Amino acid sequence: MGVHEAGQRPRMGDKPIWEQIGSSFIQHYYQLFDNDRTQLGAIYIDASCLTWEGQQFQGKAAIVEKLSSLPFQKIQHSITSQDHQPTPDSCILSMVVGQLKADEDPIMGFHQMFLLKNINDAWVCTNDMFRLALHNFG
Amino acid sequence: MYSTAKNFRTYRTEEYKGGGNTSRGRVNYKSYFHENCGEENVYYKNNGYKSRLSQFQEDDGNTAMSDIQKDLHPRHNLSTTDDNNRKVARDNKDLIHITEWRDGNHQMRNMNKNEPGCKDRTFPMTKNKGPMPKYRTPSKREIEENGQNNIYGNWFKITIPYGRKYTKTWLLNSIQSKCSVHFTPVDFHYVRSQAHFFVKNSTTAFALKNVNYKIHDENNHQVRLFVKESAAPSSEQNKLKPEEIEQLKLAMKKRFDVSQKSLNLQSFRFDQDLMSHDIDMILNRRNCMSATLTVIEENFPELLSLNLCSNKLYQLDGLADIIPKAPQIKILNLSNNELKSLRQLDKIREMKLEELWLQGNPLYNNFSNYSTYMSAILDYFPKLLCLDGKDVTHSMDVETGASEILKPSKKNHGVSEMLKNLVLQFLEQYYSIYDCGDRSRLLDAYHDEACFSLTIPCNPKELVPLSLYKYSKSNRNMKNCKDHVLLTQLLKHTKRDVVDFLRVLPKTQHDLSSFMVDICILTEKMLCFSVNGRFKEVEATCPVILRAFTRIFIVIPASNSRLCIVNDTLTVSNACPKEIQSDVSIPARAPSSIPVPTISQEQQAMVQAFSTQSGMKFNWSLKCLEQNDWNYAVAGQNFTLLKAEGKIPKEAFQQIS
Numbered sequence: 001m002g003v004h005e006a007g008q009r010p011r012m013g014d015k016p017i018w019e020q021i022g023s024s025f026i027q028h029y030y031q032l033f034d035n036d037r038t039q040l041g042a043i044y045i046d047a048s049c050l051t052w053e054g055q056q057f058q059g060k061a062a063i064v065e066k067l068s069s070l071p072f073q074k075i076q077h078s079i080t081s082q083d084h085q086p087t088p089d090s091c092i093l094s095m096v097v098g099q100l101k102a103d104e105d106p107i108m109g110f111h112q113m114f115l116l117k118n119i120n121d122a123w124v125c126t127n128d129m130f131r132l133a134l135h136n137f138g
Numbered sequence: 139m140y141s142t143a144k145n146f147r148t149y150r151t152e153e154y155k156g157g158g159n160t161s162r163g164r165v166n167y168k169s170y171f172h173e174n175c176g177e178e179n180v181y182y183k184n185n186g187y188k189s190r191l192s193q194f195q196e197d198d199g200n201t202a203m204s205d206i207q208k209d210l211h212p213r214h215n216l217s218t219t220d221d222n223n224r225k226v227a228r229d230n231k232d233l234i235h236i237t238e239w240r241d242g243n244h245q246m247r248n249m250n251k252n253e254p255g256c257k258d259r260t261f262p263m264t265k266n267k268g269p270m271p272k273y274r275t276p277s278k279r280e281i282e283e284n285g286q287n288n289i290y291g292n293w294f295k296i297t298i299p300y301g302r303k304y305t306k307t308w309l310l311n312s313i314q315s316k317c318s319v320h321f322t323p324v325d326f327h328y329v330r331s332q333a334h335f336f337v338k339n340s341t342t343a344f345a346l347k348n349v350n351y352k353i354h355d356e357n358n359h360q361v362r363l364f365v366k367e368s369a370a371p372s373s374e375q376n377k378l379k380p381e382e383i384e385q386l387k388l389a390m391k392k393r394f395d396v397s398q399k400s401l402n403l404q405s406f407r408f409d410q411d412l413m414s415h416d417i418d419m420i421l422n423r424r425n426c427m428s429a430t431l432t433v434i435e436e437n438f439p440e441l442l443s444l445n446l447c448s449n450k451l452y453q454l455d456g457l458a459d460i461i462p463k464a465p466q467i468k469i470l471n472l473s474n475n476e477l478k479s480l481r482q483l484d485k486i487r488e489m490k491l492e493e494l495w496l497q498g499n500p501l502y503n504n505f506s507n508y509s510t511y512m513s514a515i516l517d518y519f520p521k522l523l524c525l526d527g528k529d530v531t532h533s534m535d536v537e538t539g540a541s542e543i544l545k546p547s548k549k550n551h552g553v554s555e556m557l558k559n560l561v562l563q564f565l566e567q568y569y570s571i572y573d574c575g576d577r578s579r580l581l582d583a584y585h586d587e588a589c590f591s592l593t594i595p596c597n598p599k600e601l602v603p604l605s606l607y608k609y610s611k612s613n614r615n616m617k618n619c620k621d622h623v624l625l626t627q628l629l630k631h632t633k634r635d636v637v638d639f640l641r642v643l644p645k646t647q648h649d650l651s652s653f654m655v656d657i658c659i660l661t662e663k664m665l666c667f668s669v670n671g672r673f674k675e676v677e678a679t680c681p682v683i684l685r686a687f688t689r690i691f692i693v694i695p696a697s698n699s700r701l702c703i704v705n706d707t708l709t710v711s712n713a714c715p716k717e718i719q720s721d722v723s724i725p726a727r728a729p730s731s732i733p734v735p736t737i738s739q740e741q742q743a744m745v746q747a748f749s750t751q752s753g754m755k756f757n758w759s760l761k762c763l764e765q766n767d768w769n770y771a772v773a774g775q776n777f778t779l780l781k782a783e784g785k786i787p788k789e790a791f792q793q794i795s
Contacts, residue, residue: 051656053792054750081595081709085629087692088587088704089664095690095707097595111688111709113668115660129656129668132792133686134755 021123022084022094025116029125030077037075038068043125051129063128072102077110091126092116097133109133293336294343295368296323298361301333306458307488309333313363316352319345325371325424327455328485336371343367373456376425378417385415387433400443400469401434407449421449427456435463443469447495452476458485467491473526474498483518493524561657561667562739564693564701569648577641583703584633585694590640590706591629636706648673651742654756665701666692672713684713744770749792752777758790 025043032039041064044050050057050066057066079098087093094114101107115127301309306326314321321342323335337343343365353361369375378386389411393402406412406419421427434441441464446457451472460467470491477483477499494515496502505511515525522530571579630636653671660666668690675683692705741763748770749759754777766773780786 049658051658054654054656054746056658081593083591083593083707083709085589085591085705085707087664088585088694089661091660093666093690093692093705093707095593095688095709097593097688097709097711111668111670113666113690115666127658127660127666129658129666131654131656131668131670131688134654134670134792 016086018086018092019084021116022092022114023082025092025114025123025125026079026082026094026096029114030079033067034075034077037070038064040064040067044128045119045124045126048124048126048128051127053131072105074103076101087115090118092123292340292343293338293368293370293374294340294346294365295371296335296337296343296346297364297366298333299364300331300361302328302331304333304355304361305487306333306485309361310335312353312361313346313349316349317345318348321346325373325428326458327424327453336368336374371424373424373428376423378425378429382415382417383429383433385412385417386419386429387437390430390433391437394438398443399438399440399466400445401438401441402445403430403449404445404447404471405449406430406446421446421456422451422453424456428459431456431460431463434460439464441467443467443471443493445471446475447471448474450476452478452482454482454485461486461488469493471495472499477501479504480514480518483515487518489519491519491522494519494522495526497526557657557659557665558655558743559739560701561655561665562742565653565655565669566650566739569650572640573645573647578637580640581633581637583700584636584706585702585704586633587631588633588636588704588706589629589631590636591708592639592643593707593709595709595711644675644677646673647676651745651760652756653742654746660692663694664692664704665694666690686711686713741768744768748773748777752781753792754786754790755792758786 029040029043032043041060044060044063046059048058048060048063050063052066055066057063077098077100079096081097083095085093092115094116096112096114097109098112099107099109110133111131113127113129114125116123117126298304298309310323310326319342321337323337326333326335328334337346346363347365350363351360353363355361389409390401390403392411393409394400395402403421406421409419412419419426419430421430444460444464444467451457452475454472454477467489468491470486470489470493473495475498477496479501482501496515502511505514512525512530516522516530524530568580568583571577571583630639649672653669655667655669657665657667668688670686670688672684672686675685688709690705690707691703693701693703696702745756745760745763748754748763749756751774752759752762754762762777763770763773766776777786
């Protein structure tokens with residue numbers, strides 16, 4: 001990897017830590033989302049901000065309300081790519097591209113970005129941006 | 139002539155001297171009310187008693203009370219042949235004096251603050267429209283005394299819960315606009331999250347009651363408003379007497395410097411002249427501040443500089459009234475007071491200050507360093523030139539420009555217009571270099587420790603599409619990540635590496651009109667935005683290929699008011715053929731092709747907004763606006779019409795909201 005061991009970016013095993021944390025978060029997130037998205041509150045905090053298709057929602061409660069009120073019963077996500085980067089303030093930037101299928105609608109592509117922060121030894125999501133893919137299948 | 143404190147002392151001694159009645163310690167109250175017994179009837183004259191009780195009602199945290207209370211001694215039960223029974227108990231910090239009206243006997247009872255129901259006690263004043271018993275007609279003298287500040291007259295207190303959210307001007311203007319009667323608010327102030335003010339007569343109060351459901355703020359929340367009877371506001375109740383005001387005026391004139399148009403009220407309480415006349419100018423008290431401001435209004439309306447240093451000020455509600463009275467004030471000295479939070483400045487933020495002194499206030503400790511302190515103050519007074527004697531340098535403005543913008547606006551949680559423009563400007567510049575110029579110029583845009591990574595998503599069914607393979611030329615790591623998803627990923631660190639890598643990527647032409655930008659503020663110093671859009675690959679020997687990309691930038695403000703990239707992630711994939719067909723092709727910069735006008739930044743923003751509001755995809759919104767000559771309102775109307783008629787195809791809309 002072209003990553004300089006600047007002390008800020010420790011490695012564990014063969015995968016850098018931000019990738020480990022990022023990918024396990026992603027897996028957890030989409031599992032929760034697909035099975036019971038009302039449980040997603042646990043990964044957000046009161047200072048979190050969700051930007052869903054351009055609309056902003058602040059705070060855990062508002063976010064969970066928005067996600068729970070989305071107009072579909074069944075949802076399935078499939079990740080086609082994910083990418084993780086460490087930020088200067090020791091947070092993790094995760095970018096996800098994938099496809100989703102809601103109820104009986106056609107498959108659509110989506111892009112999502114998460115910003116993860118370590119608060120009291122737990123990684124929570126402080127920012128979340130979601131967009132449907134307009135220009136590609138995802 | 140006497141300060142309230144002195145009054146009580148006088149009263150106390152008088153009580154035991156006072157004549158009339160029988161048993162030890164009992165005083166004929168009647169004599170106090172009706173005769174000029176001993177000392178003047180200073181008690182009622184200055185409404186000391188009432189003011190004490192009403193101040194508890196006010197709940198405005200006025201701590202002057204405790205000074206007075208300490209002087210009180212226990213009183214025995216006082217009974218008179220009249221109906222007045224009053225019992226004034228030993229003063230004790232935990233006891234609240236209230237007057238209970240019982241069976242025609244007006245007894246003052248001491249209630250322990252912690253007693254249940256204590257807080258629920260509403261003072262009889264509110265029920266009986268005045269502190270005077272209705273069982274006894276007030277004497278002629280009393281009516282004269284109270285005159286204009288008719289304590290018996292109807293004062294009403296208007297409460298706006300959550301009023302703290304709104305500025306005084308907005309709130310009062312909104313209320314006035316919905317109120318059928320013109321009103322003059324008295325003693326406007328904030329207590330915790332509420333806003334309060336008083337009005338004088340019942341017609342006004344009634345009219346205000348009707349405003350309750352009529353006001354909506356900018357987020358469309360209802361602004362509630364409650365009206366209840368109350369005693370006169372403290373500034374009215376304790377209004378200074380004309381003689382006192384005269385003394386005040388003289389004292390202030392001595393402190394006014396005509397050439398500088400400045401008024402020095404430093405340590406005003408200890409002014410020799412005022413003290414010798416027994417006038418306590420405690421500026422925290424609404425009545426004192428109000429009198430001072432009236433003198434200023436009448437005598438020094440051209441005031442430029444005001445010094446309120448060392449006056450133990452802990453709130454600025456009273457000072458806020460100065461704005462219409464002395465509109466030219468540019469210099470304000472509030473140093474060495476007791477201001478605990480910048481929220482106090484909120485009350486005077488309409489002052490157009492150029493110079494401000496705040497040092498020596500507890501609020502200073504809320505800041506970790508001088509520059510956060512300064513930028514917080516600048517938030518309130520953007521035209522400030524000098525803070526605590528130090529110049530607010532304009533070159534800093536440039537820096538604070540970018541970092542100021544990053545602070546989430548108080549008014550809306552969302553992203554301000556300035557911020558959006560900043561980001562759009564950044565993207566324009568970035569992509570103009572990326573597309574046409576030498577990409578090494580991008581070095582300036584990146585932070586030394588910047589990170590960049592490129593990802594190419596691909597379906598498990600197909601391998602990395604050949605056409606995209608050129609992106610992975612320099613790829614070192616082909617990872618099998620989890621299941622069957624194959625992805626190509628590279629992470630570049632340090633700006634040198636990043637830019638070197640960017641330079642080998644194929645030449646591009648980004649379609650700015652296709653950009654969908656989402657912005658979120660991470661911290662005061664960090665901004666994150668994502669861009670979804672399209673670009674064309676325009677390598678010389680290859681046919682033009684349309685790609686779709688998602689790019690996420692994390693930026694921080696840099697020293698030359700620019701944005702500096704610390705994280706950059708790029709995902710490239712093939713553009714969806716459907717979109718290509720319905721594409722309104724507007725190349726950003728295409729020297730070889732037929733020049734087609736690009737849409738401007740404002741137009742882009744308009745399309746974006748239209749798209750969000752209508753639910754239509756970007757291209758469709760663009761078409762709609764174009765067809766309506768970029769008249770947003772007309773476009774909106776036409777859209778609504780067509781939608782109602784079912785004439786807009788389903789594919790125009792974004793499916794998941």
